Amino acid sequence: MNNAGIFFEKNPNPMWVFAKSTLKIKAVNKAALDFYGYSEEEMLSLTLKDLRPKSEIGKLNKEIEKNQQGFSNAGTWLHQKKNGEQLYMRILSYPINWHGKECKLIVAQDLTEQKGIEKLLADEKEEYEIIAQNFPGTYYVFDEEGDLKRWNKKLEEITGYTNSEIKEMTPLGFIALSERDKVQDSVKKAFNSGSSEIESLLLTKEGKEIPFYFKTSKAVLHGKPHLIGVGVDISPLVKAREELKLLYENEKAERERTEILNNSLKLMNKVGTIFASENDLKIALDKIACLLTEDVSDICSMYLSKNEKLNRIAHHAASKEIEELAAKIREQYPDLMMNINLFNQVLEKGEAILQTDFNESQIEDFNLHSNPQKMVKKLGIKSFFLLPLNARKKTVGVLVLVIVDANRQFFSNDEYFLQELSDKIALHIINLEIEENLRSLNVTLEERVQTRTQQLEESNQELESFSYSVSHDLRAPLRAIAGYSNLLLEDHQQDMNDEGKEFLKIVHDETQRMGELIDKLLAFSRMGRTEKTEQTISMNLLVDSSIEKVKQSFPEKNIHFEVEELPEVTIDTRLMMQVWINLLDNAVKYYKPEDEPLVQVTSQLSEENNNIIFSIRDFGVGFDMKYSDKLFGVFQRLHSDDEFEGTGIGLALAQRIIKRHGGKIWAESEEGKGSTFYFTLPYK
Amino acid sequence: MPEQVEILLCEDNKRDADLTIRSLRKRNVNNNIIWVKNGEEALDYLFGRNEHEGRPVENTPTVILLDLKMPKIDGLGVLKEVKKNELTKHIPVVILTSSEEEKDIVQSYELGVNSYIVKPVDFQKFSESISDVGYYWTLLNKPKK
Numbered sequence: 001m002n003n004a005g006i007f008f009e010k011n012p013n014p015m016w017v018f019a020k021s022t023l024k025i026k027a028v029n030k031a032a033l034d035f036y037g038y039s040e041e042e043m044l045s046l047t048l049k050d051l052r053p054k055s056e057i058g059k060l061n062k063e064i065e066k067n068q069q070g071f072s073n074a075g076t077w078l079h080q081k082k083n084g085e086q087l088y089m090r091i092l093s094y095p096i097n098w099h100g101k102e103c104k105l106i107v108a109q110d111l112t113e114q115k116g117i118e119k120l121l122a123d124e125k126e127e128y129e130i131i132a133q134n135f136p137g138t139y140y141v142f143d144e145e146g147d148l149k150r151w152n153k154k155l156e157e158i159t160g161y162t163n164s165e166i167k168e169m170t171p172l173g174f175i176a177l178s179e180r181d182k183v184q185d186s187v188k189k190a191f192n193s194g195s196s197e198i199e200s201l202l203l204t205k206e207g208k209e210i211p212f213y214f215k216t217s218k219a220v221l222h223g224k225p226h227l228i229g230v231g232v233d234i235s236p237l238v239k240a241r242e243e244l245k246l247l248y249e250n251e252k253a254e255r256e257r258t259e260i261l262n263n264s265l266k267l268m269n270k271v272g273t274i275f276a277s278e279n280d281l282k283i284a285l286d287k288i289a290c291l292l293t294e295d296v297s298d299i300c301s302m303y304l305s306k307n308e309k310l311n312r313i314a315h316h317a318a319s320k321e322i323e324e325l326a327a328k329i330r331e332q333y334p335d336l337m338m339n340i341n342l343f344n345q346v347l348e349k350g351e352a353i354l355q356t357d358f359n360e361s362q363i364e365d366f367n368l369h370s371n372p373q374k375m376v377k378k379l380g381i382k383s384f385f386l387l388p389l390n391a392r393k394k395t396v397g398v399l400v401l402v403i404v405d406a407n408r409q410f411f412s413n414d415e416y417f418l419q420e421l422s423d424k425i426a427l428h429i430i431n432l433e434i435e436e437n438l439r440s441l442n443v444t445l446e447e448r449v450q451t452r453t454q455q456l457e458e459s460n461q462e463l464e465s466f467s468y469s470v471s472h473d474l475r476a477p478l479r480a481i482a483g484y485s486n487l488l489l490e491d492h493q494q495d496m497n498d499e500g501k502e503f504l505k506i507v508h509d510e511t512q513r514m515g516e517l518i519d520k521l522l523a524f525s526r527m528g529r530t531e532k533t534e535q536t537i538s539m540n541l542l543v544d545s546s547i548e549k550v551k552q553s554f555p556e557k558n559i560h561f562e563v564e565e566l567p568e569v570t571i572d573t574r575l576m577m578q579v580w581i582n583l584l585d586n587a588v589k590y591y592k593p594e595d596e597p598l599v600q601v602t603s604q605l606s607e608e609n610n611n612i613i614f615s616i617r618d619f620g621v622g623f624d625m626k627y628s629d630k631l632f633g634v635f636q637r638l639h640s641d642d643e644f645e646g647t648g649i650g651l652a653l654a655q656r657i658i659k660r661h662g663g664k665i666w667a668e669s670e671e672g673k674g675s676t677f678y679f680t681l682p683y684k
Numbered sequence: 685m686p687e688q689v690e691i692l693l694c695e696d697n698k699r700d701a702d703l704t705i706r707s708l709r710k711r712n713v714n715n716n717i718i719w720v721k722n723g724e725e726a727l728d729y730l731f732g733r734n735e736h737e738g739r740p741v742e743n744t745p746t747v748i749l750l751d752l753k754m755p756k757i758d759g760l761g762v763l764k765e766v767k768k769n770e771l772t773k774h775i776p777v778v779i780l781t782s783s784e785e786e787k788d789i790v791q792s793y794e795l796g797v798n799s800y801i802v803k804p805v806d807f808q809k810f811s812e813s814i815s816d817v818g819y820y821w822t823l824l825n826k827p828k829k
Contacts, residue, residue, distance in 0.1 A: 472782060475782050476697055476699070476700070476782070477699075479699065479700060479703070479782070479803055480699035480700070480703070483699065483700075483702075483703035484699075484703070487703070487706060
């Protein structure tokens with residue numbers, strides 16, 4: 001075989017020759033046979049058309065027509081193998097002369113792989129296209145000249161520009177005017193440093209501005225730096241941010257309000273402390289005024305209205321200058337306040353007046369003369385607050401707060417808290433008034449009590465002296481009557497008849513009685529005067545002594561005394577002796593003359609354990625309980641003198657003494673059976 | 685009853701004085717009762733002054749019956765003087781009180797009163813009272829100075 005033959009036969013690429021006119025295949029090489037799957041015989045019987053799938057035949061015919069003139073390269077064609085497998089072939093054709101005929105020499109190359117790769121690439125490209133178009137944001141690529149190379153559909157959709165419009169635009173064209181400089185700088189930065197990100201506003205074709213977030217990074221495409229960027233609509237983010245900001249601001253406002261409230265509370269607390277710790281109201285109020293000029297206003301004054309006049313009771317100014325000004329005004333026009341209607345309004349209505357944004361011209365309303373008006377103007381009042389001092393439904397004064405500093409102001413919260421403060425101050429003032437009234441009332445009362453007591457004491461003294469001198473002076477003539485009538489009886493018996501003697505005896509007896517009455521009366525009256533001298537002593541001792549005395553009074557009687565063991569007591573011995581003597585005397589006396597008196601003395605502790613009850617029991621004639629309340633009256637008796645002698649003062653005296661010792665005395669009795677007298681003494 | 689007993693009675697009330705003297709006389713108190721009507725006179729007598737000048741003051745009375753209420757110098761005043769003076773302080777003094785209470789008042793003075801009798805003077809009480817003094821009898825037994 002010669003070279004040409006090898007070239008044809010051994011060629012790895014399928015080769016064949018076909019006649020131009022008939023398209024019949026005239027020669028074929030091994031590669032073609034292997035490739036297409038025909039035998040030599042089969043293939044030599046085929047035409048070009050047979051190598052094509054049916055669908056391609058149309059194309060082939062067209063090509064043939066076109067190629068009558070001659071062509072060198074046939075291009076890419078879809079061929080079909082014997083087994084029906086379709087594949088792309090690259091066909092190279094050359095016109096040759098084959099045994100005198102015009103033929104074409106074909107060299108075919110399997111493009112399957114290539115085609116496969118191409119398809120892959122095409123698919124991939126398609127994929128990228130889809131991804132790019134459906135990117136959840138916009139993406140864009142541009143170069144340093146601002147030439148937009150690529151972008152996705154989203155950009156078109158969002159901005160409203162068409163593809164062709166965008167082609168003509170630069171990146172800045174999509175940015176809101178106000179933001180362009182900022183973005184320009186960002187772009188520069190990206191080209192320099194390699195990346196940047198920025199929040200800005202996207203400008204649509206219609207002019208709408210949408211908050212967008214752009215992030216770009218630099219890449220070199222085709223040797224030139226480009227910026228590849230992504231833009232995300234952050235409107236919801238911005239909205240959320242705004243809401244958060246609002247929330248934060250609300251919260252901040254709330255916090256500020258709370259702080260103000262807190263401050264108010266702290267202030268109230270401080271005020272409370274001042275009131276609690278300061279005795280002198282005036283000092284307390286001055287301190288409070290000072291406090292208020294620190295926290296609330298530049299000037300603070302408190303006025304009390306009394307008798308149509310306003311008296312300043314507390315005052316403080318935040319600075320020396322203000323103080324001096326205020327002092328000057330006060331010096332020259334001390335009654336300034338009274339002339340200002342506002343004050344009267346506050347006093348009458350009991351309502352506060354708050355004036356913020358006070359401007360000078362409003363001073364005209366104060367109704368002041370030019371001079372004072374000038375001075376007040378000088379103060380430079382920016383706002384003022386007049387609060388009534390209300391307590392017990394009365395307005396007793398005014399709390400004046402003035403701000404001259406333009407940077408200061410009254411807060412809306414202040415109104416409530418300052419009113420509370422004013423009420424508190426007013427209450428204290430009223431309380432002080434009440435206190436003072438009470439005090440002077442007390443003093444008056446004290447004085448009256450003293451006077452009364454003195455009067456009483458004097459009266460008592462007089463009474464005492466009276467009863468004393470009465471009984472004393474009465475005694476003297478009584479002595480004479482008794483004495484001489486006695487003498488008569490003794491020495492002039494013989495001058496008188498029985499009746500005369502009888503009469504004289506009566507005279508004498510009565511004088512005795514009178515003497516006794518006077519004695520007892522004197523003793524009774526003395527009871528009030530004498531000092532009680534107490535000593536602790538066994539009651540038995542007293543009782544025994546008294547019994548001795550009583551026995552002496554009734555020498556003719558055979559008396560039986562039964563005395564229990566009695567406790568120790570702390571009493572005035574002399575007085576208590578008198579009580580025992582009186583009671584024992586009675587116990588013995590009120591017996592039928594023929595009976596022998598029996599007297600029992602006992603004691604016991606009371607139920608509540610706070611008293612000792614002494615009892616003196618007799619078994620004599622007793623008395624009718626109906627009259628028991630008369631027992632202890634002065635000169636009261638339940639029996640007549642015929643029945644039993646007595647002055648009717650013994651029990652009264654006993655009661656007086658017992659009372660002085662803090663005890664009680666009473667009696668129980670049954671006529672004919674006897675009586676029991678009880679008295680108590682406190683048990684210590 | 686010893687023979688020479690001298691009683692100085694200081695009593696301003698005529699009736700009271702009379703009754704006292706009668707009472708004492710009745711019982712045959714063989715005595716010399718000197719009656720002065722006020723405290724000043726009592727002291728004049730005791731110390732031999734004024735109208736009693738010249739009296740031998742060493743002849744002191746055996747007992748002084750002293751009423752409390754007297755004009756010029758009262759009973760307590762006299763008592764004070766008597767107890768102060770060497771010449772007279774040994775003389776027993778019997779206070780005549782008009783009541784038991786008065787006795788208490790006087791006792792508070794702690795002037796060393798010997799005895800008390802409540803008027804009117806009952807002779808029984810009188811002699812009891814004198815015997816209370818105790819040394820009256822002793823004095824009587826001594827030769828009078």
